[in-house]
Amino acid sequence: MRILVRLAFAALIVAAVLAGAMYFHLRRSLPQETGEARLAGLEKPVEILRDRFGVPHIFAQSLADATRVLGYVHAQDRLWQMEMNRRTAAGRLAEVLGPPALETDRFLRTLGVRRAALANFARLDKQTQQLLESYAEGVNAFLATDPVLPVEFWLTGVKPEPWTPADSLGWIKMMAWDLGGNWRSELLRLRLAKTMPLERIHELLPPYPGEKYPPIVELQRFYQGLEQEGVKLAVNGVNGDSPHFSHLQTRKIGTVPIYGQSEGLGSNNWVVSGKRSATGKPLLANDPHLGLTAPAVWYFAHVKTPEFEAIGATLPGVPAIVLGRNSHFAWGFTNTGPDVQDLYLERLDSAGDYLTPDGPRAFERVDEVIRVKGGEDVRLQVRLSRHGPVISDVSRAAQEAAPRGHVVALQWTALREDDLTMQSALKIASAHDWAGFVGALRDFHAPQQNVVYADTAGNIGFVAAGRVPLRKPGNDLMGLAPAPGWLAKYDWAGFVPFAELPHAYNPASGQVVTANHRVTPPGYAHHITSEWQAPYRAQRIEELLRALPAHNVGSFARIQGDVVSLPARELLPRLLQTRPAGDEARRALRLLGAWDGTMDAERPEPLVFWAWWRELTRALYADEMGEAFRGQWLARAPFVAAVLEDRDGQSRWCDNVRTPAAETCDALLSQSLDAALADLRRRYGGDMASWRWGAAHEARHEHRPFGRVPWLARWFDISVPSAGDAYTVNVGRNRMEDEARPYANTHAASLRAIYDLEDLERSLFIHSGGQSGNVLSRHYRSFSAAWARGDYMPMTTGRAQLEAAGAGRLVLRGNRP
Numbered sequence: 001m002r003i004l005v006r007l008a009f010a011a012l013i014v015a016a017v018l019a020g021a022m023y024f025h026l027r028r029s030l031p032q033e034t035g036e037a038r039l040a041g042l043e044k045p046v047e048i049l050r051d052r053f054g055v056p057h058i059f060a061q062s063l064a065d066a067t068r069v070l071g072y073v074h075a076q077d078r079l080w081q082m083e084m085n086r087r088t089a090a091g092r093l094a095e096v097l098g099p100p101a102l103e104t105d106r107f108l109r110t111l112g113v114r115r116a117a118l119a120n121f122a123r124l125d126k127q128t129q130q131l132l133e134s135y136a137e138g139v140n141a142f143l144a145t146d147p148v149l150p151v152e153f154w155l156t157g158v159k160p161e162p163w164t165p166a167d168s169l170g171w172i173k174m175m176a177w178d179l180g181g182n183w184r185s186e187l188l189r190l191r192l193a194k195t196m197p198l199e200r201i202h203e204l205l206p207p208y209p210g211e212k213y214p215p216i217v218e219l220q221r222f223y224q225g226l227e228q229e230g231v232k233l234a235v236n237g238v239n240g241d242s243p244h245f246s247h248l249q250t251r252k253i254g255t256v257p258i259y260g261q262s263e264g265l266g267s268n269n270w271v272v273s274g275k276r277s278a279t280g281k282p283l284l285a286n287d288p289h290l291g292l293t294a295p296a297v298w299y300f301a302h303v304k305t306p307e308f309e310a311i312g313a314t315l316p317g318v319p320a321i322v323l324g325r326n327s328h329f330a331w332g333f334t335n336t337g338p339d340v341q342d343l344y345l346e347r348l349d350s351a352g353d354y355l356t357p358d359g360p361r362a363f364e365r366v367d368e369v370i371r372v373k374g375g376e377d378v379r380l381q382v383r384l385s386r387h388g389p390v391i392s393d394v395s396r397a398a399q400e401a402a403p404r405g406h407v408v409a410l411q412w413t414a415l416r417e418d419d420l421t422m423q424s425a426l427k428i429a430s431a432h433d434w435a436g437f438v439g440a441l442r443d444f445h446a447p448q449q450n451v452v453y454a455d456t457a458g459n460i461g462f463v464a465a466g467r468v469p470l471r472k473p474g475n476d477l478m479g480l481a482p483a484p485g486w487l488a489k490y491d492w493a494g495f496v497p498f499a500e501l502p503h504a505y506n507p508a509s510g511q512v513v514t515a516n517h518r519v520t521p522p523g524y525a526h527h528i529t530s531e532w533q534a535p536y537r538a539q540r541i542e543e544l545l546r547a548l549p550a551h552n553v554g555s556f557a558r559i560q561g562d563v564v565s566l567p568a569r570e571l572l573p574r575l576l577q578t579r580p581a582g583d584e585a586r587r588a589l590r591l592l593g594a595w596d597g598t599m600d601a602e603r604p605e606p607l608v609f610w611a612w613w614r615e616l617t618r619a620l621y622a623d624e625m626g627e628a629f630r631g632q633w634l635a636r637a638p639f640v641a642a643v644l645e646d647r648d649g650q651s652r653w654c655d656n657v658r659t660p661a662a663e664t665c666d667a668l669l670s671q672s673l674d675a676a677l678a679d680l681r682r683r684y685g686g687d688m689a690s691w692r693w694g695a696a697h698e699a700r701h702e703h704r705p706f707g708r709v710p711w712l713a714r715w716f717d718i719s720v721p722s723a724g725d726a727y728t729v730n731v732g733r734n735r736m737e738d739e740a741r742p743y744a745n746t747h748a749a750s751l752r753a754i755y756d757l758e759d760l761e762r763s764l765f766i767h768s769g770g771q772s773g774n775v776l777s778r779h780y781r782s783f784s785a786a787w788a789r790g791d792y793m794p795m796t797t798g799r800a801q802l803e804a805a806g807a808g809r810l811v812l813r814g815n816r817p
Helices: 002-027 063-090 099-111 115-121 126-144 151-156 165-179 182-192 198-204 219-235 398-400 419-426 434-441 537-547 553-560 566-575 581-593 605-629 637-644 647-654 667-686 712-716 782-790 799-804
Strands: 035-038 046-051 056-061 268-274 283-291 300-302 309-314 323-326 329-335 341-347 354-356 358-359 364-370 378-384 408-413 449-455 460-465 469-471 492-494 503-505 511-515 700-702 718-720 747-749 753-758 765-769 806-811
Touching: 046 063, 056 063, 063 126, 063 151, 063 165, 063 300, 099 115, 099 364, 099 378, 115 165, 115 806, 126 165, 165 419, 165 511, 182 198, 182 219, 182 341, 182 398, 182 408, 182 605, 198 219, 198 637, 219 341, 219 492, 268 309, 268 329, 268 449, 268 460, 268 537, 283 329, 283 449, 283 553, 309 718, 323 408, 323 419, 323 469, 323 753, 329 434, 329 503, 329 753, 341 354, 341 700, 358 647, 419 434, 434 449, 434 460, 449 511, 511 537, 537 553, 537 566, 553 753, 566 605, 566 637, 581 605, 581 647, 581 667, 605 637, 605 647, 637 647, 637 667, 647 667, 700 712, 718 782, 747 806
Parallel strands: 035 806, 056 300
Antiparallel strands: 046 056, 046 806, 268 283, 268 511, 283 747, 283 753, 300 309, 309 323, 323 329, 329 449, 341 408, 354 358, 364 378, 449 460, 460 503, 469 492, 700 718, 753 765
16 A cells, blocks of 8 residues: 555655646746847847846847837737738638637638738838838748747647748738628528518617618518529529538637627727817827727837837737827727728529629639548638628528528638728838828728827827728618629729728817727718727717816826726616516616616626626517527627617517517516526625626637637636726627626727826836736736726836846847857
């Protein structure tokens, strides 16, 4: 027995020694931060000062060298993230993740992001091509040192390949994909039209408050007509089915789902002129809202050369300061949300070609081979129409929704060969004034962004930069639903001229606010979209701006941290009229009766409210939507408000169409409250006073791919209690359909920044994770708690201040002596 005990003890010691050795070996994957190192290709030595937050400050003698070093530090800190990003864009996830990622790869290969990126590179100007190549050289110079790789590479067996300019271009397009989504709502309308008249579809997917949709055809009758034509074609041997159809099961490819309508997705930015600030110079704030990931989407960096200086947020894999400031001005983005994606129903003929206004045409075909870890290679033939890729070949939802004899193709501005967005992104930070800034934005094509601006001379401005299709006068669908691809009246007729995009320069109001709401003035000549986000956040920001005669950095920080939910305030009076069915419901109503709609992390009321809202929305429209409800379970605040107020008879949504009885909204409110309280009791115990919104609404940064492996997620995911909801300025969107975590915050302010143009060194920023993508680093999650509290870091650029604060100093030298 003693021998067995001794053997077991020895085995434990050996295991501990091996684990310790592995731990210390993997710690060598952390970046070198001091001393000297070689970086092939450098023309002159470059210094990197890393501050206490892990932010690299790159001091170089040329922009080419600075860009090489930016690639180097990105690879030092975020190599696994870069690997996953480029594999996502290229449709190569199954090589790492095996069969579960195959459907995502099929979709992305069909979409053709990588093909478009390769085509774009040839269209870029020489300077942009050279900077992309310099960046790739920096990444590859790091890889050439044969570094110890982060633990993800060890666990997956992946060896990183050399970086290419197309990898950078591909990730820019994936960001555009995440920020686009009109095709999802088009597909949803096509599905709903099988059972709903247009009036009911417009109620469920309402137009911008106070407005109406442009007149379009009655969809149900329209698509029934196409179906009848398709039946005739089917008799002749055409059915539109795809030989390589598959169901897309992997729901996330970037930071938002592949399918599902986007609600609450967006960002905030605003700028005030000197007449509205305490300093007499402009202030600018920006907080782009994106899916929370571990590591974070953004990576802060500061770059300085004799001719150039900028600090701000970069995307690992991309050689640009995307959001930030230079020595002359600051800028920030929010998503405009334009309609730049259209679905087309391509009608097939008996030969398998598709019809065009000029007669039948053969599909262009691209053969793809998808390598699958642990499985056989999969061959895929992509079909391309004159509009774009045929997505119904890889999407069950699109194929089942399409009328017989038709396939569904996607047209999207970001897939054009002449997309020059990267060229613009690299030039923005090099401008010196408004004219140069606007000049750089002319090449910003996708995704369209509301770009706000403020400079040290006191000017402020805004441009909604991006390509927006012009639709013909005879178009009776206006991008709201899939259009017949063989009719020329639905084709795009060019793009809105840059000079005619929404813009402002030194407006009389002294401020610009954009929060994904309508940014076009009354009578604007062009159609940007019919699906602006509801203006709750914009209204709250404007209310808080009006509350003070003059603002400063502190007041801007309080606005960014505001967690008052205007929809909650709007709905509460009607909810409080509910007749309680029992004592628990009575206690809940008393609790909500004293509440003002503030989504405080330390209070139970927001949790009770959102649980009730969740059950109410399920009861309101799951019966009407049927199969389409899956993936479309959203809060839909404007719709819910219209139903509960019975606008134009919309209380009829409270009746369950699956039962013979006629249910009322009063009954539904009582039943859904009881269901919500039962669910909360099951999840959090019976003491209502102890429930906390922040605990349920944890900001969950999911690691790719280990966030879906429970025993790894506890190490790699980043979670922190958070306030706010989908409609607050300090946004925190949850996924109602997630039964395991229906209240978890998965989409929030990916970064916050405030710029003081009177003294740029007083500017502040923070993002939601940490600078490092290495789970062993102290900088992996170092920002998260401060971010959740609404704290910031100083945006310091002065060498003397950095050195005085103890920044580490690494000198990089080229291979030449």
